[in-house]
Amino acid sequence: MFEISETLKKIPPYLFVEIDKKKKNLIAKGEDIIDFGVGDPDLPTPSNIIEAMKKAVENPKFHRYPFGKGTKEFRKAIADFYKKNYDVDIDYENEICVLIGSKEGIAHFPLCFLNPGDISLIPEPGYPVYHIGTLIAGGQSYFLPLKKENNFLPQIEKIPEEIVKKAKILYLNYPNNPTGTFADYDFLKEAINFCKKNRIILIYDAAYSEIYFEKRPVNIFSINGAKDVVIEFNSLSKTYNMTGWRIGWACGNSFLISALAKIKENIDSGTFEAIQYAGLEALTGSQESVVKIREIYKRRRDFFASGLKELGFDFDLPAGTFYFWVKIENNSINFVDFLLENGKIVATPGVGFGPSGEGYVRFSLTIDEQKIKEAIIRMKKIWGK
Numbered sequence: 494m495f496e497i498s499e500t501l502k503k504i505p506p507y508l509f510v511e512i513d514k515k516k517k518n519l520i521a522k523g524e525d526i527i528d529f530g531v532g533d534p535d536l537p538t539p540s541n542i543i544e545a546m547k548k549a550v551e552n553p554k555f556h557r558y559p560f561g562k563g564t565k566e567f568r569k570a571i572a573d574f575y576k577k578n579y580d581v582d583i584d585y586e587n588e589i590c591v592l593i594g595s596k597e598g599i600a601h602f603p604l605c606f607l608n609p610g611d612i613s614l615i616p617e618p619g620y621p622v623y624h625i626g627t628l629i630a631g632g633q634s635y636f637l638p639l640k641k642e643n644n645f646l647p648q649i650e651k652i653p654e655e656i657v658k659k660a661k662i663l664y665l666n667y668p669n670n671p672t673g674t675f676a677d678y679d680f681l682k683e684a685i686n687f688c689k690k691n692r693i694i695l696i697y698d699a700a701y702s703e704i705y706f707e708k709r710p711v712n713i714f715s716i717n718g719a720k721d722v723v724i725e726f727n728s729l730s731k732t733y734n735m736t737g738w739r740i741g742w743a744c745g746n747s748f749l750i751s752a753l754a755k756i757k758e759n760i761d762s763g764t765f766e767a768i769q770y771a772g773l774e775a776l777t778g779s780q781e782s783v784v785k786i787r788e789i790y791k792r793r794r795d796f797f798a799s800g801l802k803e804l805g806f807d808f809d810l811p812a813g814t815f816y817f818w819v820k821i822e823n824n825s826i827n828f829v830d831f832l833l834e835n836g837k838i839v840a841t842p843g844v845g846f847g848p849s850g851e852g853y854v855r856f857s858l859t860i861d862e863q864k865i866k867e868a869i870i871r872m873k874k875i876w877g878k
């Protein structure tokens with residue numbers, strides 16, 4: 494009776510439907526599934542944040558429409574977070590907008606700047622929302638392959654001139670989902686210069702900025718002139734195990750921030766202020782839990798790495814995030830299917846993140862060490878090791 498819009502028709506079907514169906518069937522049969530699929534922390538939100546939320550939710554002043562770019566207190570805490578961790582200055586009045594999770598902002602932002610025919614430069618493999626947000630805004634995606642031989646950085650200098658002319662947005666995401674790699678200072682500087690020269694907005698997705706192991710990733714605002722072109726998206730989701738709470742922020746160039754705030758004013762009415770209050774506790778309270786979270790992911794990473802090594806897999810140790818990007822010999826959908834059928838193990842086929850993801854599988858280390866151990870045992874059985 495109803496026909497969906499041309500825009501919705503363009504949105505590709507969920508690629509993992511078949512795997513998800515098989516997974517659910519196996520669970521229904523009572524099989525013990527080990528799920529490395531979803532990038533959603535298994536650990537609980539730290540108790541100090543929960544306590545702050547309990548208190549906030551009882552306060553009637555937080556029960557009204559939140560409106561605007563977020564509470565002053567929370568925006569100040571975000572600015573302090575950048576100062577303390579990265580020695581970077583962010584003006585809480587004009588350079589921050591609180592979001593209902595960073596995904597919300599990433600998806601809405603292209604509506605502010607793309608006109609039909611405009612191009613977004615999108616790394617692949619990558620987080621699918623860059624492409625979907627571009628499509629919804631009526632723009633077109635030009636994909637930039639991330640290859641191991643280029644340290645999983647896009648080759649910006651190779652983008653054809655006619656594409657650069659039509660490009661309005663460049664997306665970058667480091668620490669990177671799904672590859673677990675970082676971008677170095679020189680690359681980010683090159684990206685900023687490219688964007689300045691060609692009047693392109695640089696969307697920097699830093700959702701995993703605090704999930705690092707050996708060293709902290711570079712903050713893009715530590716590079717001179719970044720604020721001329723950059724809007725960074727960040728989040729409490731991964732740092733504080735708060736994916737379900739839906740709270741994040743955008744920060745950077747004040748013009749870009751005000752445009753995003755305008756779109757949001759007309760679509761949602763901001764982030765529940767009790768959640769912003771809890772977010773304030775997350776950023777200003779004890780950071781012991783973040784240190785622990787990093788330690789736990791590092792232990793899981795090292796443990797999984799030694800298992801994969803024994804199994805003979807080819808991979809780079811992730812520098813951050815909780816993902817493992819593992820090279821495989823065959824087709825990634827077949828591989829994932831095989832692993833599910835024979836080991837009752839769920840992983841994500843690399844091709845689901847873009848064509849350059851073919852030949853890889855992503856494992857999300859959001860399960861405990863015991864389960865990781867069991868998964869390695871099952872894999873050894875499958876491959877007779």
Ligand SMILES: Cc1ncc(COP(=O)(O)O)c(C=O)c1O
Pocket residue numbers: 532593594595596597620666670698700727728729730736740741
């Ligand atoms: C690269 C990347 N960016 C952004 C997000 C969105 O996170 P949130 O909306 O929870 O802040 C995710 C979530 O998985 C992600 O992987």
